Structure formats: C-alpha cells, structure tokens
Amino acid sequence: MPEAVPFNGARVNTNKAAQHAGYNNFKHLLESYGLRIWEIDDVEEGKAILRGMGYNVD
Numbered sequence: 001m002p003e004a005v006p007f008n009g010a011r012v013n014t015n016k017a018a019q020h021a022g023y024n025n026f027k028h029l030l031e032s033y034g035l036r037i038w039e040i041d042d043v044e045e046g047k048a049i050l051r052g053m054g055y056n057v058d
Contacts, residue, residue, distance in 0.1 A: 006054050014047060017055035 006012075006020055014026040023029040026046065027037050033049065035042035050057045 004054075007056070009056055011056045011058065014050065014057050017050045017053075017057050021050070021053055021055070 006017070012020075018024075018026040018029040021029065023032065029049070030037055030042060030046045033046070035046055037043065047057050
C-alpha cells in the first residue's frame with residue numbers, strides 16, 4: 001500500500017522523488033511527459049507534476 005504522504009512530507013530532491021514514483025530518474029519522468037531537461041519551464045512543470053503526486057520538492 002503506498003504511503004499517504006511520500007517520505008512523510010519531508011523535502012526530497014527531484015531524482016529521489018521520481019525514482020520513488022517509478023521512474024529511473026527525473027529526466028526519465030520529464031521525457032515520459034514530453035518535457036525536456038534543458039527547458040527551465042519544463043523542469044518547473046516536472047516539479048509541479050511531482051508535487052501533484054504528493055512529493056515535497058523545490
């Protein structure tokens with residue numbers, strides 16, 4: 001059963017959160033949504049996706 005709040009709400013980096021969500025890394029998460037690591041707006045959107053999943057990333 002998944003945790004209600006991943007990592008008990010503690011702040012985690014994007015790679016750790018993406019891996020916990022089932023991706024190889026943050027870049028893999030971005031690419032799966034058609035986003036690019038070199039586009040700052042895409043990176044921010046990727047972080048927003050992780051936040052929507054319940055991860056506390058900055």
